[in-house]
Amino acid sequence: MNAPRNKQGAKPTGKGASGSPVDPVLSELRPGQSLELLQELHILTRDGRLNQDSRRKLKQVYHLFNFIEPLLAELSADGHSPSLADHGAGKSYLGFILYDLYFKALSRGHIYGIETRSELVDKSRALAQRLGFGRMSFLNLSVAESADAAELPVQIDLVTALHACDTATDDAIAFGLQKRARAMVLVPCCQAEMAACLRQGKALQLSRTPLAELWRHPLHTRELGSQVTNVLRCLYLEASGYQVTVTELVGWEHSMKNELIIARYTGQKKRSAAERLRAILREMGLEQAMAARFGLQPVAVLGAEADSSAETAAP
Incomplete structure (x- = not known):
């Protein structure tokens, strides 16, 4: 007889502190993580499963979040509202998860997703509206164009560029310098x-x-x-x-484009x-x-x- 499945569609395995079954999928997620968001990003399937590719993607984003969260904490000190520009945002996995895990609870600050593919920008805008992520904006611009875009503030606190191809990483650095960024987190490609x-x-x-x-x-x-x-x-x-630290994003088995550059302005x-x-x-x-x-x-x-x-x- 097959074991019953929970609402996420995964077979419960093991026991939690209260003696209730532990969902193996939920055990891999952060506390308070929006399951609806992860399903919309296709990290979770509709029946709540994580396949191997999803685990790899989730591990990369979580590991990057571990580096970015302390920077955001510094930038949020004394009631400051941090601003973040994510270049080459694609489907905005990083931006959405940063908002879900940090900005949502902070109740201030803003994330700008910058992407050249208009269809991805439209989808991200619709998803942010559906989830009530009101302090997210998505701009259909190249990295180079965004430096002088009226939709962006004069200063941006944190610049991220995850696998921005070829010279787009250099454009992200130029953007960060022009916007007087206090920190940059880059994964070149x-x-x-x-x-x-x-x-x-x-x-x-x-x-x-x-x-x-x-x-x-x-x-x-x-x-x-x-x-x-x-x-x-x-x-x-x-x-x-800037003070620069270079490290691995995740293990080489998860991504060959694995170099993480973290720069803090001193x-x-x-x-x-x-x-x-x-x-x-x-x-x-x-x-x-x-x-x-x-x-x-x-x-x-x-x-x-x-x-x-x-x-x-x-x-």
Whole structure:
């Protein structure tokens, strides 16, 4: 005879403190978590089940929440209403769960989901209205466009970008700098631009050394490009006054795009970080192509300015 199922559709297993059956699905969720939200996000099935893919997705978002919650607690101190911009929001898994687990109980603050696919923006707006998540807004914009969007406040406290592809992570950093963000939480993805630059420039200074083997094969070029890009991003953040921590998002078995960059604003700009950033660009033959992206003037521009100054000073 089959065991009875509870309202979530899962077979009860084990006993709780009161002696009542423990739902194995509910045991994986946070206290107070909205089951309706998880079903709408397709993390829970309609009969209340969690499949393996859903568990993986939920684990990623919960693990990221563990890093973001302390930042939100700091930003919410002294009655402040924290603002959060989630770039490349997609279906807004992160934004909705942050609202459900933190902002809803806080009763203040606002989340802005920024996404280029209009159909996903429309669905997120409808879901937020249906759930009564009134302090959520969804904007059909690119990350770059959002920096000057009238719908966003002049300052944003926390910027997140979970698997924002290629240069969208750089746009999210530029957005955070412009909005004077007090913290940024970034999980970069597929840095194709850097790999293309490496193939084109052949890392001029290193091409005559054994280090050229690091990008001889296309797969290695892609992986090296990803690694170098994230190192440059960290240096750029440090040069801009942020304290940076780099760690894993979750275990590699759950996601290959697994690097988590957490930046907190301290106001202490590291000159050495800017110097090392330029040195790496120079050594990799990338200074002309990518200096501006990381807040540095390209060599050609600096040289032109020097020539112009010399002509002006000449008798």
